[in-house]
Amino acid sequence: MRTRRGVCYPRMEVCGVEKRVVKRAKRDFSATADESLAGKRQRLSPESEYGNHGGDMFDGLPDDLVLSILAKLSSSASSPSDFINVLITCKRFNGLALNPQVLAKASQKTFAIKAKNWSDSGHRFLKLCADAGNVEACYTLGMIRFYCLQNRGNGASLMAKAAISSHAPSLYSLAVIQFNGSGGSKSDKDLRAGVALCARAAFLGHIDALRELGHCLQDGYGVRQNIAEGRRFLVQGLRLCSHFGCGRPETRKHEFRRCSVCGTVNYCSRACQALDWKLRHKAECAPAERWVEEDGEGMDVDGGADGNGDGMGDS
Structure with a gap:
């Protein structure tokens, strides 16, 4: 390199300095970088920060605590997607979310799938909930099998399983089946059983069952006629x-x-x-x-x- 007057600057390699300076600079930089990275590793080390659990504290949570959280989520879910998002989070969530303790608490909105979106996987999930003892799932699956899939016996048994747990809609649905003889031929009607089921559902606060019971008493349908009592039930059944x-x-x-x-x-x-x-x-x-x-x-x-x-x- 030359100055304006044409005088050349002396080159460092001529005096043997350039190579030594570069090597020394590289060595000092490497040592400084290694010390800095070692310090960061020590500060950010999972063992130093979280103890023996590593960086993922979730692995240290006991299963019963996770099950309790998932059961609360399933009972308060507002749509199927709320619960499905949990299933696809990780392998552990997928396994624990399908635990009977969680499925037994699932709300009706958790498996509220429209008919056009119905699939075999949805049917299997609903069956898992019913097998876990979920009353709403037993009623929903029973109605689907009875009226949509024409599986009368299995559908009625599922609704009966829910009715045993004092599920008012199941009791009323079974009463309608008894009134209409839907489970078999028209000769299979059992009006007295229908009235008894209606009375049980009405006692649990089912308005439609209360009105139906009022009409039965007023008309003497399946029970001894009592016009005054029937009208009283009809008035109580008003909205x-x-x-x-x-x-x-x-x-x-x-x-x-x-x-x-x-x-x-x-x-x-x-x-x-x-x-x-x-x-x-x-x-x-x-x-x-x-x-x-x-x-x-x-x-x-x-x-x-x-x-x-x-x-x-x-x-």
Whole structure:
């Protein structure tokens, strides 16, 4: 390299300095880097940070604690995807989530699969829940096998298993089967058994069973006729306004209108519906899962149905 006057700078290799300087610099840099990395490893070492459990503390959790957490999750899941995401997390989660202790607590929404999405894997999962003693799964699988798959005997036995655990919908469904003779020929009707099942379901608070029992008493269908008692049950079976600040009963059948989205709440007026929507129902309202899809309008962005934001459908 030359200066402006053309004088050359002396090159370092001429005096034998360049190679020694470069080697020394490389050696010092390597030593410094090794010391720095060793310090980081010591600070970030799993053994020093977590003891003998390594970097994954999950492996140190006992199985009974994990099962308790998964059971809580399955009982509060709002859709099948909430539970499926747990199954695909890791191998340990997949094994523990299918434990009977977890499946026995699974909520109805955990296996609420629409008919168009039904598959063999969904059927197997529902059967696992039923085998684990899940009452809702026994009822759901029993209804599917009885009415959809035409497996009358197995479906009825599953509903009977749920009915033994005082599951009101199962008791009412079995009562309807006895009234209609659906399990076999029309000659297999057992009206007295139907009335007994209806009475049990009505005692547990099933409104439809209470109305059916009222009609049986009023008409003398399967039981000794008692018009006054039948009318009393029919009046008790009238719907109440779902707004907790109201609770007014119907004065005639189908007077109140129910939410057209979920179909589980009834209101005596639009004012009660609007108040209950803001206070409570907005967080709970969800489309009801039905095996036979029905044409209907859904919920708009304001949370109402029928396109007007009030959620009031047909009675």
